[in-house]
Amino acid sequence: MRKRFAEGSPIASTVITGDDFDELEHTFQAFLAPDTVKLHTPAPTGFFDISQLSGLRTPGIDPNGLSVYELTLDSDVVLEGEETPDAYTVIVTMNGRNQITLGQEIVPSRHVVTGPETRFRTRFEHPDILLLRVGKRLVADAMRERLGETPTSTLHFDPAVVETSGMGQWITLLHTFSETAASGLFDRSPLAAAHFEKLLLHGLLDTQPHSLSGDLAGERPRPKSAAVRRAMIHCEEHATDPVSIGELAMVAGVSVRALQLAFRTELGLTPMEYLRRVRLDYVHQDLLAIAQGRAEGTVTDVALRWGFTHLGRFSGFYRQTYGKLPSETARLTA
Incomplete structure (x- = not known):
C-alpha cells in the first residue's frame, strides 16, 4: 500500500x-x-x-x-x-x-x-x-x-x-x-x-551477525599503551604467520610478562587470544565470500590458511565467537 x-x-x-x-x-x-x-x-x-x-x-x-x-x-x-x-x-x-x-x-x-x-x-x-x-x-x-x-x-x-x-x-x-x-x-x-x-x-x-561481531561482543577501551598497539598491529599484519608470544613482546619492546599484563589490563585478553580473534575475523570474511560466490574453497582450506590446524578446536572457537559452525556460514562441508 x-x-x-x-x-x-x-x-x-x-x-x-x-x-x-x-x-x-x-x-x-x-x-x-x-x-x-x-x-x-x-x-x-x-x-x-x-x-x-x-x-x-x-x-x-x-x-x-x-x-x-x-x-x-x-x-x-x-x-x-x-x-x-x-x-x-x-x-x-x-x-x-x-x-x-x-x-x-x-x-x-x-x-x-x-x-x-x-x-x-x-x-x-x-x-x-x-x-x-x-x-x-x-x-x-x-x-x-x-x-x-x-x-x-x-x-x-x-x-x-x-x-x-x-x-x-x-x-x-x-x-x-x-x-x-x-x-x-x-x-x-x-x-x-x-x-x-x-x-x-x-x-x-x-x-545482525557480521564479521566484526566478535569485537563488539567484547567491546574494549582503546589500548592506551604504545606496546599493546604495536603488538596488535603485528598480529593483524602477520595473521597468516606463526607468531609467538616472544615475537610479540620483542615487537612491543617489553618483556613477555609485561605484555601479558598490559593486554589483560587494557583488552581483557591475552596476546595470543587477540591473535586468534584477528584470525577468526579473517576466516569469517573468507567464509562469507564463499557463501556469496565471491570466492571458492572449503572450510578446511580457509581454516588452514589462517593457521588453524586442529579443526575441532577451530570449530569450537568459531562457534563461540559467531554463534554458528563455520560450515553454516559458508554453506559448505569441511
Missing part, C-alpha cells in the same frame, strides 16, 4: 510511481552499480511505487548517511544487479514474497542484508518492502566509535536476517521509523531523526 505523507513534507516523498517498467529499471540504476542492473517483468502489468521516507532527496547512496525507502510492486519482477562499493542495504519484506540469490546461493530468508559490491538476483512477487540504505563510511565510523579504533577490515553482514527476538524488535523499530518519517515529525525535529537513525544503525550492528 502506498505510503501517505504529511502534506508539504520535504523529507518523505515519492521517488517514482507508475507503470513504466523501463523507467523503474532506470531508477534502480541510480541506486545500484548502473552497468549491472537488469529488470525483467514476466507480465509487465500493474504499478510500482518507490517512496523516500528519510535521507537523500535523490536516489543513490551517501557514504556518510542513512536512507529509508518503501517499494511497492503490484507485479512480478526479477531484478539483477550489484550493490555499489559504498553501501549496505537491508531488505525487509512486509507483504508478498521474494527470492534473493547472492552470488550463486539462494538466501533462505524473507529479510536480507547485502554489502558493498554484492551481486544479487531477486524475484519479487507483488511485494511491499522497506529498504534501509546505509553508507559504508557511516558503518566504519560507528565501529570506530564503538571500538575506539579504526577497524582493520571491511565489515560484512551475514546475508540472511533471522527473526530472533533481537532482530524482530529491530524490524519493528524500522517500521516505527518509517511511519514517523511519513508523519512529518522528523521535518519538525531533525535532532529526533538523527537520534533515531543512530538507534537503527547501532541496533543493526548489535543484532
